[in-house]
Amino acid sequence: WVCLMALAAISFSAPLMAADRGYIGVRSGAGNGTVETGGAASQVELYAGYEIIPQVSLELGLLKRDADHNDRDFLRTWQTEVELRGVVFSGRFELPSAERWRAHARLGLANFDVNTSSRFTILDVRDESGQSSTYTGRAAFGTSSIGYLAALGASYSLSEHWSLGFEVQRLNGEFRDRCNSTPGLCPVERAGQLDAAALSVSYEF
Numbered sequence: 001w002v003c004l005m006a007l008a009a010i011s012f013s014a015p016l017m018a019a020d021r022g023y024i025g026v027r028s029g030a031g032n033g034t035v036e037t038g039g040a041a042s043q044v045e046l047y048a049g050y051e052i053i054p055q056v057s058l059e060l061g062l063l064k065r066d067a068d069h070n071d072r073d074f075l076r077t078w079q080t081e082v083e084l085r086g087v088v089f090s091g092r093f094e095l096p097s098a099e100r101w102r103a104h105a106r107l108g109l110a111n112f113d114v115n116t117s118s119r120f121t122i123l124d125v126r127d128e129s130g131q132s133s134t135y136t137g138r139a140a141f142g143t144s145s146i147g148y149l150a151a152l153g154a155s156y157s158l159s160e161h162w163s164l165g166f167e168v169q170r171l172n173g174e175f176r177d178r179c180n181s182t183p184g185l186c187p188v189e190r191a192g193q194l195d196a197a198a199l200s201v202s203y204e205f
Contacts, residue, residue, distance in 0.1 A: 021051040022205050027061075027167065029198025041067035041082070043196055055094040063088055063112065065194070079119045084194070086112025088149055088171075097154075102163075106151040110171055114143045145192075147173025155202065165200040 027045040042065070049059035065084035072078070090108025097103045121136045153167030171194040 021057075022049065023057075023202050024048045024205075025165075025200050025202030027165075027198040027200040029167075029196050031169075031194065031196030032067075033171075033192065033194035040069070041065050041084075041194075041196070043084075043198065045088070045198070047088075049092060057092040057094075059088075059090050059092050059106065059108070061088040061090070062086075063110070065196075075122060077121045081117050082114060083116075084112055084114045086110050090149055090151075100157045101154060102157070103154045104152075106149065106153070106167075106169075108149045110145075110147050110149050110173070112145060112147070112171075112173070114145075116142070145173030147171055153200075155200070161204050163202045163204070165202060167198050167200060169196045169198065170194070171196075 025047055027047065028043070030040060030042050032040050043063065045061045045063045047059055047061035049057045051057045063084070063086045065082075065086075067082040068080070069082075070077070070079050088108055088110045090106045092104055092106045095103040095105070117138065119136070119138050121134055149169060149171050151167050151169040153165055155163045155165030157163045173192060
């Protein structure tokens with residue numbers, strides 16, 4: 001909330017100093033995180049921003065992230081698909097840089113949902129004689145969270161309007177489960193983080 005209040009204060013206190021520069025773009029990359037329990041993920045983000053004062057912009061992004069991974073232990077095998085959808089509101093702060101190069105940092109808030117679907121096989125040992133059986137099933141659960149985003153990156157201007165960029169990100173949140181199957185199969189409430197490295201293409205106007 002402190003980040004949100006600071007961004008709002010900047011946007012309302014300096015409208016007459018606006019540099020009158022907007023931009024739209026797309027980021028695409030890969031990463032991993034505790035939400036995917038170690039599985040690699042791919043992600044894409046559509047974003048738009050406006051420079052409210054020189055070197056300070058407000059940015060809104062729509063984030064989509066997907067991961068597939070397999071888990072296995074002595075009694076269980078899991079095949080899991082994880083989907084994340086979210087909205088990110090951030091402040092972008094450009095650092096002094098060379099003519100065509102721009103370094104920046106972003107700090108903001110995110111509201112996102114994570115939906116997980118798992119196919120599982122469980123070995124069930126029933127008695128002391130060692131007789132056992134296996135059964136398969138499917139578990140589905142979801143989590144929702146409000147977290148914070150921190151990112152560092154750089155971009156290179158190809159022309160007056162187009163630029164290419166690179167960014168590393170970390171998204172942290174507290175995840176609360178919405179279980180859609182047997183409660184015992186759902187994870188408990190937990191903290192999590194998502195890391196990613198992404199390339200971007202932007203158009204300025």
